[in-house]
Structure formats: structure tokens, C-alpha cells
Amino acid sequence: MVLQSSCTTRSIKPSSKEVKTTPNTTIHCCLKEAYEDYFPIGVAVEPWSLQNDEGELIKQEFSSITAENRMKMHHLRKSATDYNWLPADNIAEFAQKNGLLLRGHTLCWHDRIPEWFFVDRLGKELSKEQLLARLETHITDVVSRYKGQVYAWDVVNEAISNKDSEFIEPSRFQKICGNGYIATAFKFAHDADPNARLYYNENGFLQEDKRKKICALVKSLKNEGVPIHGIGIQGHWSIYEPTESQLREVLEEVCSLGLKVQITELDISVLSKEDMKKQHGSIKPMTEEQETRQAETYNMLFRVFREYNRHIDGVTFWNVSDRHSWRDTENFKSYPLLFDQNLKPKKAYQAILDFMK
Numbered sequence: 001m002v003l004q005s006s007c008t009t010r011s012i013k014p015s016s017k018e019v020k021t022t023p024n025t026t027i028h029c030c031l032k033e034a035y036e037d038y039f040p041i042g043v044a045v046e047p048w049s050l051q052n053d054e055g056e057l058i059k060q061e062f063s064s065i066t067a068e069n070r071m072k073m074h075h076l077r078k079s080a081t082d083y084n085w086l087p088a089d090n091i092a093e094f095a096q097k098n099g100l101l102l103r104g105h106t107l108c109w110h111d112r113i114p115e116w117f118f119v120d121r122l123g124k125e126l127s128k129e130q131l132l133a134r135l136e137t138h139i140t141d142v143v144s145r146y147k148g149q150v151y152a153w154d155v156v157n158e159a160i161s162n163k164d165s166e167f168i169e170p171s172r173f174q175k176i177c178g179n180g181y182i183a184t185a186f187k188f189a190h191d192a193d194p195n196a197r198l199y200y201n202e203n204g205f206l207q208e209d210k211r212k213k214i215c216a217l218v219k220s221l222k223n224e225g226v227p228i229h230g231i232g233i234q235g236h237w238s239i240y241e242p243t244e245s246q247l248r249e250v251l252e253e254v255c256s257l258g259l260k261v262q263i264t265e266l267d268i269s270v271l272s273k274e275d276m277k278k279q280h281g282s283i284k285p286m287t288e289e290q291e292t293r294q295a296e297t298y299n300m301l302f303r304v305f306r307e308y309n310r311h312i313d314g315v316t317f318w319n320v321s322d323r324h325s326w327r328d329t330e331n332f333k334s335y336p337l338l339f340d341q342n343l344k345p346k347k348a349y350q351a352i353l354d355f356m357k
Ligand code: GLA
Pocket: 068, 105, 157, 203, 234, 265, 326
């Protein structure tokens, strides 16, 4: 991985990489440099976040980007024959121009998938063979287009069921093709770009039952010789969970599978699930107490991530700043990121750099 540095200085942290000026001022720069010896620090972007001040912030702080939405099937494909490449191409170009790593998200996700994908021209549901052929075309086209640019793909996203009584989510893919579609998707991606690192991406790792199912799936893929290189832990969490012991339990179990691990969609909401239900129609500012607790949570997460550095090969924030987060609604803001709406670093930013002191 070759990363270009375009950091400017910030008056925060000191370390082996510090630049000493006067006896009392130690200047350090940015997240990507602070974590250079650990793992790339990524961020999920939309084409518009690559412009103006956010674009500058991305170049300064991060070493990797992921398309938040633009490589998802419903954005890329309007029909069986039409591709809308431009927004995804813009993101890939930004990565290339600025020496950033590019993660691909996501090749096979049952959610938000256009209906045409599962039916023929007459509206009749495809057979297993037809659906797998369509999936192969999609994966081959997308992976080939970004071959040599996307270094890691989230190949299959969220295939495990949230219901205790089910293993694999009974999606259209599963119903038509059986559980084998997951392994097949990985093979298609590997055939299209044998050098790309391939991840299985999921949420719900804090629930023990779901975690066991995820690990069982990944273990069986690995045992079958499926080309899978890593597991993506999404990480849409809050200042209330995970606790340090929960996080350690998750990492112990996931890392023991012997594959690489990435935190692929990290954001720490300052609201609990109950808060979200309560807040209707009045967007409240973040309180001092919430910001402090968020900084403590981020500090703990990154302390543990650094400890598991041997296994973790990427941590990606899901969105750039509190200006825009997919976790906000018209009823509330959840302030889950490191930078505020003016792109100023929050306490959480300092908190994940405090190890450099
Ligand atoms: C999942 C997906 C992401 C994003 C979020 C929010 O985590 O993996 O791409 O869509 O849901 O919708």
C-alpha cells in the first residue's frame, strides 16, 4: 500500500513522528499519519463530499475511501443493460489522484436491490442458473472496471438473518439459489480480480447469537476453500455500546478465525435507541456530557483496535463529519463522527490521538 501524505499541521499530538519546534510546542498532523504504523484510516464518501472543504479534510486526514452508496447495485444499475458509472468513477479518480486506498462496497446485498435483477423481461422469476449468471455479470463488470484501483471489496453484505430461528436471511438470492450464492459471489469476485482482498461484511456483532452465526458462515467458507480474506465489522454503535469487554469478546472471536478484520462502517451515535424514539421534531444540539462520553468511547475503541493491530487491517468511518450522517433523520441528529458541522475536530478526534502523547 503506497500512501501519499498531504497532511498539514495541527497542534495536537506528539510522538515518534512529532516535529519539535520550540520546547513547548510539538506539532503533529493527522489521523492517517498517527495510524500509519497500525492500519489505514478510511472514510465513506459521496461524490459531493470530495469537493470544497470536506474534500480538503479527506485528503488531509484519511488514507482510504469507500463509496458510501455509489458502488451499490441500485445506484450502478438502472436495468440489466444500463450502468451509471460516473459517480463511482469520480470517487475512484479522487482516490487515485490523491494517493488514497479505495475500498469497494458492495457487490452482493439483498437490500435495496432493483426488482429487475430477479426477473426476466416478461416479469417471470429467474431460475437459480439465470440468477447466478446475472450476478456473475454484475460482479465481473464492476470488479473489472475498478481492477487495480479497489484493493478490497465487501463482496457480500449482511447475509445473516437477524432472527434467532434462521441462519441465512431468506432473501430472494437465498430463496432462489440456496445458501451457496454467498460462496459463489466470492468466486466471481476473485475470478474478476485475483489480487483484490475479499471481505464478508456484517452488522450485529454485539449480539452473541448473530455473531456465532457470522463466524460459522465465515468458517465454512474458509473450510470450503472459498477465496475470502477478511471480515468486515460494520461498527454502527453508540456511546452506550460496546463496552470494552464486549468489544474484546467480539474481536477475540472474530480474529480467531484467522482472517483479516476491518471495521468498515464506524460511527458512534450520541443517542441511545430510546433517545431516538423520544426525539420527535426537535433536533437537539449535542451536550457537553455526550461529547465527552463519545470521546471516551472512541478512545477505548481505538486503544483496543491498536492492540489487535496484527489482525485489523483497516478502520473506516461511515461519513466525514456531523454535517451529514446516514444516522440522522428529520427528527434527530446523532453527531456520530470526529468532525463537527464546521469540520472542526471534536473531542473524539483528540481522544483517538491521545496515545501519541
Ligand atoms: C449498511 C450498509 C451501508 C449503509 C448502511 C446504512 O450498513 O452496509 O452501506 O447503507 O447500512 O444504510
